[in-house]
Amino acid sequence: MDDQRLEEIIGQLLRAxxxxxxxxxxxxxxxxxxxxxxxxxxxxxxxxxxxxxxxxTGIVKLxxxxxxxGLIQLGLVLLIATPxxxxxxxxxxxxxxxxxxxxxxxxxxxxxxxxxxMHAT
Amino acid sequence: MSAxxxxxxxxxxxxxAGFLGALTGLGGGVVVVPALTLALGVDIKYAIGASLVSVxxxxxxxxxxxxxxxxxxxxxxxLLEIATTIGAVVGAYLxxxxxxxxxAIIFGLALLQAGYQSLFKGSSDAERHIESDRLCKFFRLxxxxxxxxxxxxxxxxxxxxGFGMMFGxxxxxxxxxxxxxxxxxxxxxxxxxxxxxxxxxxxxxMIGVTAAASAGVYLSRGYIHxxxxxxxxxxxxxxxxxGTKVLVRARVKTLKLVFGVVILALAxxxxxxxATGRI
Numbered sequence: 419m420d421d422q423r424l425e426e427i428i429g430q431l432l433r434a435x436x437x438x439x440x441x442x443x444x445x446x447x448x449x450x451x452x453x454x455x456x457x458x459x460x461x462x463x464x465x466x467x468x469x470x471x472x473x474x475t476g477i478v479k480l481x482x483x484x485x486x487x488g489l490i491q492l493g494l495v496l497l498i499a500t501p502x503x504x505x506x507x508x509x510x511x512x513x514x515x516x517x518x519x520x521x522x523x524x525x526x527x528x529x530x531x532x533x534x535x536m537h538a539t
Numbered sequence: 540m541s542a543x544x545x546x547x548x549x550x551x552x553x554x555x556a557g558f559l560g561a562l563t564g565l566g567g568g569v570v571v572v573p574a575l576t577l578a579l580g581v582d583i584k585y586a587i588g589a590s591l592v593s594v595x596x597x598x599x600x601x602x603x604x605x606x607x608x609x610x611x612x613x614x615x616x617x618l619l620e621i622a623t624t625i626g627a628v629v630g631a632y633l634x635x636x637x638x639x640x641x642x643a644i645i646f647g648l649a650l651l652q653a654g655y656q657s658l659f660k661g662s663s664d665a666e667r668h669i670e671s672d673r674l675c676k677f678f679r680l681x682x683x684x685x686x687x688x689x690x691x692x693x694x695x696x697x698x699x700x701g702f703g704m705m706f707g708x709x710x711x712x713x714x715x716x717x718x719x720x721x722x723x724x725x726x727x728x729x730x731x732x733x734x735x736x737x738x739x740x741x742x743x744x745m746i747g748v749t750a751a752a753s754a755g756v757y758l759s760r761g762y763i764h765x766x767x768x769x770x771x772x773x774x775x776x777x778x779x780x781x782g783t784k785v786l787v788r789a790r791v792k793t794l795k796l797v798f799g800v801v802i803l804a805l806a807x808x809x810x811x812x813x814a815t816g817r818i
Contacts, residue, residue: 422609432602440596440776447546447769455543459766464582464639466761473759490765494592494772498754500599501747508617519678524617527748530624534631534755 428507432500439497446481446489453486474538502531542766548579549770550777553593557778560597562785562794568594568717569653571771572646573805577812581767583639583646587716588762589771591750594718596772597779598747611740612682615695615733620745622702623709623723624752630713631756637714643813646715650806653721658799669732670694684737693734701731713753716762718746 470476471491480488505528512520540548556570568590575586634642671681671694680695704726708719720742727738757763 425613429602432599436596436600436776440773443769443772446765447773450766450769451543451546456541459540459542459545461545461579461581461585461764461767464584464761467764471765472761487765490769491763494763494765494768495758497592497595497599497772498751498758501595501751504599504602504744505617505620505748508613520614520617523614523621527617527620527624530621530628531748531752531755534624534628534752537755537759 424511428504428511431507432504435500435503436497439493439500442493442496443490444493446486446491446493449484449489450486472538474535498535502528502535505531545579546766546770549575549767550774552578553771553774554778554781557593557597557775557780558782558785559778559794559798560775561601561779561782568597569650569802570805571775572716573650573809575767575771576643577805577808583642584634584760584762585764585767587634587642587714588757588764589768590716591712591754591757592763592768592772593775594712594716594750595747595754596776598718598743598750600776600779601743602747610684610736611744612680612733612737613741613744614678614682615680615727615731615737616741616745616748618678618680618698619701619705619723619726620748622705623712623719623745623749626706626709626711627713627749627752628709628756629706630710630715631753632713633710634714634762635756635760640813640816642714643809645711647806647808647810647813649711649715649717650802650809654799654802654806656721656725656799658796658803669696672696674698682737684734691734693737694732696732697730701726704730709749709752712749713756716753716757718750720746 466472470480471487474495477488477491477495481492505524509521509524509528512524552574553571556574559570571590571593572586575581575589576583675681675695675698678698681693683690683692704722708722708726711717711722712719723742723745724738727733727741728735
């Protein structure tokens with residue numbers, strides 16, 4: 419398996435990840451609209467939502483309970499995970515090529531991504 | 540308006556953004572934020588959250604497509620991503636302490652730059668046969684790409700300058716919820732002397748990773764709000780999918796012209812509304 423083929427597989431996996439995320443978001447969206455079709459919405463002023471929608475554990479709990487907004491949020495988290503997975507795959511790819519320098523480079527990038535995601539815990 | 544009406548309107552607007560983005564190769568994200576804030580009065584923090592999500596969607600969704608030809612350079616992308624992701628986290632922090640008026644104005648200025656790019660700057664066709672400088676040789680950034688059926692080698696220069704610009708691109712991405720693809724391409728094409736097609740494809744790969752770097756911060760702050768982000772994500776994906784199916788190759792130049800004019804109009808609106816406090 420060469421670089422090009424590996425890249426192609428990674429690309430297909432990413433696309434599959436997006437489709438999965440979209441399916442979850444769609445399911446949550448349909449549920450949300452079924453439950454609140456006529457509810458008046460107002461997004462003119464920003465208010466941070468409930469903590470359960472802003473933390474990973476909270477989101478998973480809500481989604482498991484089939485809360486529509488939790489389900490949507492879970493799909494969005496899955497989506498955010500796709501580029502993170504992309505970097506993880508790059509680490510593995512570089513390791514397989516015995517490219518120590520770029521294993522370190524991609525681990526640094528992964529570190530920044532995980533630091534960002536830690537805010538949501 | 541009702542939740543259903545809002546969802547439908549946003550879906551349609553986002554589909555338009557995704558469609559234009561797929562056809563012109565320019566960001567669908569830059570249209571989403573003005574559409575939400577100007578047309579629907581949505582607070583800019585919800586808008587940038589939704590936009591960021593759509594940036595990741597189109598970036599990962601298109602990943603399979605742009606890998607095929609063997610243009611993008613993953614080492615250049617990864618090395619520069621160190622700068623971009625750190626910039627993105629800084630930008631996301633700044634979004635928390637910057638007033639919405641200022642964010643709107645900065646957004647307008649970024650749009651002006653993107654519009655100018657779209658209208659006046661074509662791709663630099665000149666082939667680059669330069670040699671890498673020492674730092675680039677150390678990081679093994681050079682590569683080869685397909686030209687006229689064969690593989691043409693290329694070298695890279697100016698990592699420090701590229702790093703600096705990538706940090707800026709990341710900060711803009713974190714502050715405005717956009718992909719900053721245009722800035723990334725300029726940094727690689729102009730500052731680092733990387734062949735244009737390698738720059739654009741590598742930028743496409745980088746955009747999703749950069750956006751993910753701000754996403755954790757956005758999520759924890761509540762900028763990513765399900766009822767707003769949901770129709771944006773689904774709409775942009777729908778539009779982008781349709782866009783790739785429509786074969787208007789010959790008309791891309793006209794599209795870029797239209798896109799450029801629309802973007803400039805939106806830019807002025809954002810700046811004016813931000814300055815007069817209406818956003």
